[in-house]
Amino acid sequence: MSASYFLQQLLNGLSLGGAYALIAIGYTMVYGILRMINFAHGDVFMMAGYFMIYSMAVFPWFISLPFVIVCTIVLGIAIERAAYRPLRTAPRMSVMISAIGVSYLLENLANYLFTAMPQSYPQIPALKHVYTFGDISVSRVTILAPVLTVILTVVLVMVVNHTKLGMAMRACSKDQETARIMGIKVDSIITITFAIGCGLAAVGSILYFTDRNTVQPYSGSLPGLKCFVAAVIGGIGNIPGAVIGGFIVGICQIAITAAGYSVFSDAFTFVLLLIILLIRPTGLFGEKATQKV
Amino acid sequence: MLEVSNLIINYGGIQAVRGISFEVPSGKICTLVGANGAGKSSTLRAITGLVKAKSGSVKLDGLELLGRKTEEIVRHKITLVPEGRHVFPDQTVLENLKIGAYLRKDDLEESIQRVYGLFPRLKERSWQQAGTLSGGEQQMLAVGRALMADPDVIMMDEPSLGLAPIVVQEIFDIIRKINEQGCTVLLVEQNANMALHIADYAYVMENGKITMQGTGHELLEDPKVKAAYLGTTGR
Numbered sequence: 001m002s003a004s005y006f007l008q009q010l011l012n013g014l015s016l017g018g019a020y021a022l023i024a025i026g027y028t029m030v031y032g033i034l035r036m037i038n039f040a041h042g043d044v045f046m047m048a049g050y051f052m053i054y055s056m057a058v059f060p061w062f063i064s065l066p067f068v069i070v071c072t073i074v075l076g077i078a079i080e081r082a083a084y085r086p087l088r089t090a091p092r093m094s095v096m097i098s099a100i101g102v103s104y105l106l107e108n109l110a111n112y113l114f115t116a117m118p119q120s121y122p123q124i125p126a127l128k129h130v131y132t133f134g135d136i137s138v139s140r141v142t143i144l145a146p147v148l149t150v151i152l153t154v155v156l157v158m159v160v161n162h163t164k165l166g167m168a169m170r171a172c173s174k175d176q177e178t179a180r181i182m183g184i185k186v187d188s189i190i191t192i193t194f195a196i197g198c199g200l201a202a203v204g205s206i207l208y209f210t211d212r213n214t215v216q217p218y219s220g221s222l223p224g225l226k227c228f229v230a231a232v233i234g235g236i237g238n239i240p241g242a243v244i245g246g247f248i249v250g251i252c253q254i255a256i257t258a259a260g261y262s263v264f265s266d267a268f269t270f271v272l273l274l275i276i277l278l279i280r281p282t283g284l285f286g287e288k289a290t291q292k293v
Numbered sequence: 294m295l296e297v298s299n300l301i302i303n304y305g306g307i308q309a310v311r312g313i314s315f316e317v318p319s320g321k322i323c324t325l326v327g328a329n330g331a332g333k334s335s336t337l338r339a340i341t342g343l344v345k346a347k348s349g350s351v352k353l354d355g356l357e358l359l360g361r362k363t364e365e366i367v368r369h370k371i372t373l374v375p376e377g378r379h380v381f382p383d384q385t386v387l388e389n390l391k392i393g394a395y396l397r398k399d400d401l402e403e404s405i406q407r408v409y410g411l412f413p414r415l416k417e418r419s420w421q422q423a424g425t426l427s428g429g430e431q432q433m434l435a436v437g438r439a440l441m442a443d444p445d446v447i448m449m450d451e452p453s454l455g456l457a458p459i460v461v462q463e464i465f466d467i468i469r470k471i472n473e474q475g476c477t478v479l480l481v482e483q484n485a486n487m488a489l490h491i492a493d494y495a496y497v498m499e500n501g502k503i504t505m506q507g508t509g510h511e512l513l514e515d516p517k518v519k520a521a522y523l524g525t526t527g528r
Contacts, residue, residue, distance in 0.1 A: 170383070171384075174381050177379075178381070179392075180367075181372065181373050182367070182392050182393060183364050183368060184364060186364070
């Protein structure tokens, strides 16, 4: 294997990992605050793909990008209001089942509205620009994905750790009742959490689909599961953990494909999950319970 | 002034609080004492909006609180120190205090210093994670966090729970001090002896009803209270 081939694949892996990382953040944040796995998150990501297709049919790309992000956020907030908020006092399992229901609803809705035929994802020339270094050729989006992911993660972690909003989010994730006594509007904080998660999923979908060219109603289900795995590998509830998990899953997938075993690349993600769960059940950076001394 | 009238709370089919009425005049310490399951905590939780009351009324300086959300109620300068302390374990002592002042937009430095003045031990442990504090220190932090909201009325649910007698004494001294600084206190306690000693006025709750009331000292001398809550000899 030549060095340039290795480098090429590594860049592809980082790029895919970046997109996975952005989606994984949505799983991990929602889990952090509601203690539930939002199984609809992958399908929200798929819907963001369709939003882009239809928005690019009308608007130029620089309006489409923010428009898609806003639409995805609105979709995420609407799902939370309609399917999760009414179950706030219900057992957690009910909310999880509701999330699975929303997932099927979105997939079938997309099937009905956009047909099951794969639709071609609009190409943004500014993202598709190709750089060539010797034997390596990479598109701009391939380089942009990991860089943007790292920047967004740093910003997000700063917000969570150093702002009043972040303080309220951390308080809600630990103890919602006490957070209420402090005057924190828990429902608003949950809405904001969904908004951030879905906004990042929209960015992730633009990075992901620009490299993959087509969207179909089930485009979100397997990447969604993989990003959930990424969040678990990183330690669910932990934002930097989810990002690192995303990169691990993305790089491994590309590495296995590059080694010629592409048939096993999906299976490997889940084998990885099993291994991590056996060795470190709370994930690489999972929450450790504070011990009272 | 906090006025509770005909408060009824149901859990499923069980009536936890059966139409109680009491008042907490401004600037006083009032206490609800009684055994486990008498409905004391439920009463505080209903005042704070954490549980729904079936009927009745809770008025704070004439403003009806029942039916409002917790996060809205605490805007009216009334707060609760929850049973079991409930500090945020992964955050530092200082961060916990700042969360207590979530609704305030003014400078917090003075309030932080006031809390540190009342609890010098919290100042020493300012950068420590709250989960690593001892039970007594966590209770102090829970009280300090409540004070950060600059409340007019502070309600405390079992502040002595699970603490060593010497720490309990310390906490009660602080409660008195907070009251002297102008805060109205509504205290719920199983430790009737301690509570009655600092209370201006006290109510005894049994099976969801108020069965006796009087000044703290009257109840301390009452033979029935002595027999039921203080041990036969009193103190």
